[in-house]
Amino acid sequence: MNPPIPVLTAPRRNLPKAVTLAHGGGGSAMRDLIDEVFIETFKGTKGAPEDQARFDLAALMAQGDRLAFTTDGFVVDPLFFPGGDIGKLAVCGTINDLAVGGARPVALSCAVIIEEGLALDTLRAVARSMAETAGAAGVPIVTGDTKVVARGACDKLFITTTGIGVVRTGVEVGIARARPGDVVLVNGQLGDHGAAILNARGDLALESDIASDCAALHGLIDRLIDAAPGVRMMRDATRGGVAAVLNELAAASGVGVRLRESDTPIRADVQGFCEILGLDPLYLANEGKIVAVVPPEQEGAALQALRAHPLGGGAAAIGRITDTRPGRVVMETRFGGERIVDMLVGDQLPRIC
Amino acid sequence: MNPPIPVLTAPRRNLPKAVTLAHGGGGSAMRDLIDEVFIETFKGTKGAPEDQARFDLAALMAQGDRLAFTTDGFVVDPLFFPGGDIGKLAVCGTINDLAVGGARPVALSCAVIIEEGLALDTLRAVARSMAETAGAAGVPIVTGDTKVVARGACDKLFITTTGIGVVRTGVEVGIARARPGDVVLVNGQLGDHGAAILNARGDLALESDIASDCAALHGLIDRLIDAAPGVRMMRDATRGGVAAVLNELAAASGVGVRLRESDTPIRADVQGFCEILGLDPLYLANEGKIVAVVPPEQEGAALQALRAHPLGGGAAAIGRITDTRPGRVVMETRFGGERIVDMLVGDQLPRIC
Structure with missing residues (x-):
């Protein structure tokens, strides 16, 4: 019972420079x-x-x-x-x-x-x-x-x-709770995290100051709920971006979503970055952005609360819930046209989070 | 804003044979x-x-x-x-x-x-x-x-x-609560999981029926607490085995631990397997075994409760807490000698759990 015991060696209380x-x-x-x-x-x-x-x-x-x-x-x-x-x-x-x-x-x-x-x-x-x-x-x-x-x-x-x-007592939020007439809000510019990660991988060598929006949003969300206690649903727009959240919402709530491109906040450098690479910022991951759906009478209070918070300065109402085309997310383009914002099958980028 | 979006392809609702x-x-x-x-x-x-x-x-x-x-x-x-x-x-x-x-x-x-x-x-x-x-x-x-x-x-x-x-209300267990005179229990044979994994890797091609003891022990532990409400500490003896648990206990409680080899339950095939490979079963991982320390007056009731449970048939008192040699775990061998059961620096086997 006393054979030599093979021990992986590492000095005690004197950590080496790498994990073994x-x-x-x-x-x-x-x-x-x-x-x-x-x-x-x-x-x-x-x-x-x-x-x-x-x-x-x-x-x-x-x-x-x-x-x-x-x-x-x-x-x-x-x-x-x-x-x-x-x-x-x-x-x-x-x-x-x-x-x-x-x-x-x-x-x-x-x-x-x-x-x-x-x-x-x-x-x-x-x-x-x-x-x-x-x-x-x-x-x-x-x-x-x-x-x-x-x-x-x-x-x-x-x-x-x-x-x-x-x-929080009394708060009832859920992906199936959106109703026609509700307003779709975001707390700032979209796509920063996805663009920052892609750029940080360095394959492209694009010069850019794009930084991830990674932030803890519980303080912001607390203020939002105070201001708009009727909030229907909130979701952080990570993998799959705002497009994935809204498609899930449209399917689960049995409603349509109508976005306005001109109201959708995207930094110019992220927009440019996406154009070079053929990406759509609506599908890029965010790590400090939420999509919130609020009833129309609480839109003003909700936007004010978001904008008053350091992480919500760029908040905007980007669209509306409709009873037409249930299950579909449609973008009104800057040029007066329309396009379907479909659910992607996969993602634009692996290992984004 | 309408460039083609690169989409990773996978058929919808018709999963391929491998994860993509x-x-x-x-x-x-x-x-x-x-x-x-x-x-x-x-x-x-x-x-x-x-x-x-x-x-x-x-x-x-x-x-x-x-x-x-x-x-x-x-x-x-x-x-x-x-x-x-x-x-x-x-x-x-x-x-x-x-x-x-x-x-x-x-x-x-x-x-x-x-x-x-x-x-x-x-x-x-x-x-x-x-x-x-x-x-x-x-x-x-x-x-x-x-x-x-x-x-x-x-x-x-x-x-x-x-x-x-x-x-559970009233239960206070902790690694620093062992007292001299307490009894060290296990609920069955030691080392099965570690031996089973090592054997399953197939490098050794030893013929053996050793199977992991992997099991959910919450039912057994509930019975143990009913029978021995004064239980000082319990720990599942996973990575580092019983030896690691008892060394942590000895250090944290400032006590010695004295084990008896002849009372320590180890299957003959695990013992043989360890002898061939130069391993010590006290250091092998278990996934269905606990170490429990109980006050001496509750030893009998604790053992009875463990043995009455399907996962505790091989339960045994394997040693005792002492006030001598604090911080040390000592094994009384079958031959009347003693050996120190030290804390390993690393483990005998990586990726055991």
């Missing part, structure tokens, strides 16, 4: 990595990361009557891009998923899968970014998991965040 | 994949998978006063092995994480990262296994996310499950 398989093994190397890179870093979020987190249910009930629970995996390539990185994206993405459901985010978990050989400084930078984003958002990262796979078995780093939140 | 990048793109191909493979399959768990799940907080409070929240990534290689597969493992692993913290599992989320080219039949088989395991456990999978990365950017399939549960 030993860091995923459940032994002291993993403990050191988790302690040094994650626990220490995430402490700043006011979380106390541990194997399993605990929340007082009475305190949650004081905030509302329903718990929300949502998860998202992040595989964005490259890990760092203008306006953000995979860590910021993983925190904002799950906060936004909670918020568009009408929930106030309470806490996040974070599970990472790391490729052997990833520089520890890279991992530290991502963890710091997660901690900063979560800290600024007031949503602690309270528990996590770390796995390491051999070189070539994953591409650098994948992160899955899961969030819990409490749904 | 379009399945991760946020468009209709992804919708079809999620609908067909996950939503339909997970319905059987009595979950109603959607973007975001909702729970009535009053109903949760009726079960206890604290919410538990835990996450785990699964990267096991191979995906299918005797006794289980990555899907079963992902469901059982997170259920067990909740249960060893004293929580009754309420629901799971499931985020998958899929390599382009993975056979859809493989994905379906994993989803079915998750659904069957979750259904049998009574813990629905209520929300999820799907990402697809290009061939070579991940190895087949990774799954992250996150769980919420309600901690």
